Amino acid sequence: MAAPAQVLSVVAAAGELLLRSGAEVARVEDTVGRIARAYGYADVEIFATPTGLFITLGDERHTTAMRRIAGRTFALDRVSAVNALSRELAERPLPPADALRRIEAIGAQPPPLPAWATPAASAIGAAACAMLAGGSLSDFGPAVLANAAVQGVQKVLGGLKLPDAIADFAAGFASVLCALTATRLLGAAFGPVVAGGIMVLLPGIAFTTAVRDAMLGDLTSAAARSLEAVMKAAALASGVAAALYATGRS
């Protein structure tokens, strides 16, 4: 049987990668438990939250690992790859060092589609979703442009390592400026273009996951995610409100 410290480094790496890639806590606890059992540690306690992960193996010394999760962005390819690896390990456990290398490789893998596809798809998805929320077809182009501008602002501010709330505030602000320009020059509708600009940043998924976690009894996760969602919506709306006020449209 592999040493507890080695197994722990494998399961902690897998759990941390899953949480950072946007997996739900129930899935993380499930996967970590499955890998630990594959290495012969049936007795394992796991506490996953969106901001931290705690794992204790039930050996005689109760070896424990703790990981801090700093940020969460969706990387569905990584969730899928870790999931597949955990099933593989359940059938045939690799030496812990090899498994750890596999997990690190998954963490470093580039997006499955070319680099330009992600921002382009965000812009198209955001604009299409804004149309669902009540825009007309002629607003689609301006909404794509507004989203591209907001992504640009987010990229610049992300490089400056500013807190997320500031970046979201700026995104809301930029979105209004784009929408104003689009209404003036192209005659687009104001609301749908603003919505298109910030659509991908809106905390809809976080909100829904929060309620889902609460239903499953993962109360710490539910509380953390709700607060994240409220903060995000507040920062975006403040940016929009500030821009409306500054341009005299409030």
Added chain:
Amino acid sequence: MLSYLFAFVTSAAIAVSFRGRLRAVPASGLAGLLGWAGYDLTLRFGLPQMLAAFVGALTLGIAGELLARRLREPALMFVVPALFPLVPGLIAYEGMLSLARQDLGDAARELTRAAFYAGALAAGLSLPPAILRRR
């Protein structure tokens, strides 16, 4: 009918932007289309919006489970992008915007609506895995 096209495009594009695999992209679009159809048709029967959200989430949850089996991927792969057209992010944002304008009545109304709406989606989403997954 245009809204169905937008639902497909939204879900497929979000699948790309959340780093989904290429073969999961059309499947996510399909799940998003079905979820939107569940939502839209329920509304067309004159039923309340919360029920429509529940039906939409239920439909896309079932689609996600079936696609997950077919393509041997976790259901999350399809469910997260497909949920995007239905999610109450815009309602929460409008609530916060009302708060910033000091329209407290509107703010309370919209934020409460967002919370109940998220509850309806979450309830619809949690049924298909519980029923369809047998281990």
